[in-house]
Amino acid sequence: MWTESDWREAAARCGIDLIGVTTAEPLAEHAYYLDWVSRGLAAGMTYLTDHRANKRGDVREILPSAKSVIVAAVLYNAPVPGGPFSRYAWGPDYHDVLRERLERLAKELPAGHDYRVCVDTVPVLERALARRAGLGWIGKNTCLIHQGAGSWFFLGEILTSLELPANPREAPDRCGSCTRCIEACPTSAIVPTKGAHGWELDARLCISYHTIEARTPAPPGLREHFGSLVFGCDICQDVCPWNRRAPITMDFAPVAGPTDLEEMAMLTAEEFRAAYRHTPIWRAKHRGFLRNVAIAMGNAPRASYGPALEHLAASPDPDVREMAGWALSRLNSDDRLSLGRLTP
Numbered sequence: 001m002w003t004e005s006d007w008r009e010a011a012a013r014c015g016i017d018l019i020g021v022t023t024a025e026p027l028a029e030h031a032y033y034l035d036w037v038s039r040g041l042a043a044g045m046t047y048l049t050d051h052r053a054n055k056r057g058d059v060r061e062i063l064p065s066a067k068s069v070i071v072a073a074v075l076y077n078a079p080v081p082g083g084p085f086s087r088y089a090w091g092p093d094y095h096d097v098l099r100e101r102l103e104r105l106a107k108e109l110p111a112g113h114d115y116r117v118c119v120d121t122v123p124v125l126e127r128a129l130a131r132r133a134g135l136g137w138i139g140k141n142t143c144l145i146h147q148g149a150g151s152w153f154f155l156g157e158i159l160t161s162l163e164l165p166a167n168p169r170e171a172p173d174r175c176g177s178c179t180r181c182i183e184a185c186p187t188s189a190i191v192p193t194k195g196a197h198g199w200e201l202d203a204r205l206c207i208s209y210h211t212i213e214a215r216t217p218a219p220p221g222l223r224e225h226f227g228s229l230v231f232g233c234d235i236c237q238d239v240c241p242w243n244r245r246a247p248i249t250m251d252f253a254p255v256a257g258p259t260d261l262e263e264m265a266m267l268t269a270e271e272f273r274a275a276y277r278h279t280p281i282w283r284a285k286h287r288g289f290l291r292n293v294a295i296a297m298g299n300a301p302r303a304s305y306g307p308a309l310e311h312l313a314a315s316p317d318p319d320v321r322e323m324a325g326w327a328l329s330r331l332n333s334d335d336r337l338s339l340g341r342l343t344p
Contacts, residue, residue, distance in 0.1 A: 004165055010108040011072060015101045017247075018073035018146060018153065020133030021164045024066040029128040030057025036200060043203035045213050052123035059124055063116040065161040071126075071133040072105070074098055076252040077152035077243075083259030084296060086208065086232025087152065089280040091252030095119050096278075098156040106158050114161040126155045134167035137174060140199040141181035141190055141236035147174060150246035151237050173197075174242070181236035186225040190236065207233035211292045212284055217319050220326065223295050230264065230292045231281050255279055264293045265308035287317045294320060298327030305331060 004021075011019040033056060042048040055061040059069055074097070082090030102117045109115070118124055127144045131137060136146040143151040182190045182199065189205035192198065203209040207226050210218040211233070217223065226233075237243055257275040258264050267275065272286045284292065294312050297305045309331065312324035 007070070007109075007164065010105055014105040014108065015074065015251075016072045016105060017075045017249075018135055018149060020071045020130065020135045020167050022069050022071065022129060022133040023166050024059050024069055024159065026058040027056075027125050027128045027132070029125055033057070033125060041200065041202050041204065043206075043209050043213070044215070045203065045209070055123045056125050059129075059157075059159050062118070062122060062124065063114060063159040063161070065114045066116075066159040068160050068162055068164040068166065069129055069133065070105070070158040070160065070164070071130045071135055072098075072102060072156050072158070073130070073135060073146070073149070073153040074101065074156070074251070075149060075153045075247055075249045077150070077246045077248055078250065078253045079248050080254055082254030083257070084228045084230040084261070085281060086212075086229075087234050087237075088154070088252070089231055090254040091279065092255060093278055093280055093282070094154045094252065095121070097251065098154050102156050102158055106160075109158075109160065109162060116159045118157040118159065120155070122157075124157060124159075126157065129157060130155055131170055132167070134169065134171055137171050138197050139175050139181070139240065139242075140179065140197065141240065142197070142199070142201045143237060143240075145174070145240070145242050147171065147242065148247075150243035151240060152243060152246045178241065180239040180241070184235050184239045186227065186235065187222060207235075211288075215288070217291060217295070217323055223323075223326075224299060226292075226295055227299055228261070228296045230261075230289070230296050231284055257281075261293055261297055262305060262308045265290065265297070265312055287315075287320055290315065290317070290320045291323045294323035294327045298323070298330045301327070301331040303331070 008019060037049050037053055059066050076088055078090055099117060099119045106115050106117060127138060130144050136144045139145045145151045187205045187207060189202050190199050191202045193200040207229055211229060211231050269286045276282050290312055297309055309324050309328050312320055315321050
C-alpha cells in the first residue's frame with residue numbers, strides 16, 4: 001500500500017511541484033457550476049456549457065472505476081517577461097509538459113490499476129478537486145491559491161482505481177478582507193455572488209476570455225479597457241499578495257517570438273505558426289491574434305503604429321479590418337474616450 005511519502009517522492013521525481021489526493025466522490029460545487037453556466041457567465045465557451053457540463057461533478061463519469069484522484073500542480077512563474085501575454089502563455093504549451101509528467105507518475109503507481117490522465121481538456125472541476133485535495137483555497141479572483149506557491153501553477157489530475165490515502169483537511173481561506181484583485185480588474189469581471197466564495201467571474205467581461213476564447217471582437221466600451229494585452233490577462237494575480245514570494249521556475253521561460261506590437265502586426269500566417277505553434281498563444285489563431293494586436297495599438301495610440309494599422313486594415317479578415325479601423329480612428333482622434341474603470 002502506497003503511503004503519502006511514497007507518492008510525494010514519486011511526484012518530485014516526475015517534475016511535479018505540488019500534489020494532493022482526494023476521493024472520487026461527487027463534488028458539491030457542481031450545483032454552483034451548473035447555476036453559473038445557466039446564468040450565462042461562461043460567455044461563448046460552449047465546451048463549458050454543452051453536454052459535458054453534467055459530467056463535471058463526478059469523475060466516475062470519466063473513469064467509472066475511479067476511487068481516488070491525484071491532483072498535481074506544476075509551477076510556471078518565469079522570471080523574464082514574455083511580452084503582452086498572460087504569463088502562462090510565455091513558454092511551451094503546458095498541455096504537453098503536464099501530460100507527459102502525469103503519465104510518468106501514473107507509471108510509478110502500483111501495477112494493475114485503471115487510470116486516466118486529465119489536463120484541462122477533460123471535463124472535471126479541477127479547482128474544486130484541488131481544494132478538496134488540500135492544495136489551496138479558491139480566492140476572490142476565482143484562482144486556486146496555495147499559501148506557499150501563490151497561484152502561478154498549472155493543474156492536472158490522475159483518476160485511478162487505487163484507493164490512496166486522501167488529504168484529511170482542506171486549506172483555510174486566507175484572502176481575508178483583501179479586495180485588491182477586485183479593485184484592480186479593469187473591466188470589473190469579478191462580481192459578487194451568493195455562492196460559497198462570495199465572488200465569481202463573469203467571463204463576458206473578462207479580458208482573458210475576449211483575447212483568447214472569443215471569436216468575435218469585444219464591444220468598444222469594453223475593449224478600450226484591455227490596455228496593451230494581446231493574449232490573456234494576469235492583473236488579478238499580479239496584485240495578489242500571495243504571489244509576492246511565488247517560486248521561480250525556468251520550465252516555462254519565454255520562447256523566442258516577437259513581443260513588439262508593430263512586429264506582431266506584420267506576421268503572416270506562416271510566421272505566426274512558426275513563432276507560436278507550440279505555445280498556448282496558438283489557441284487565438286492568426287486572425288484572433290491580429291485582431292487583439294490592433295486593439296492593443298488602439299489603446300495606446302502612437303503615430304508609429306500608423307503603417308502597421310494600415311496593413312491590418314487591408315486584411316482579408318473582416319474582424320481584423322474592423323479592429324484596425326477602430327484603432328486608426330483613435331490614433332487620429334483628438335478627443336479619445338476616457339479609459340476609466342467600468343462598473344458592473
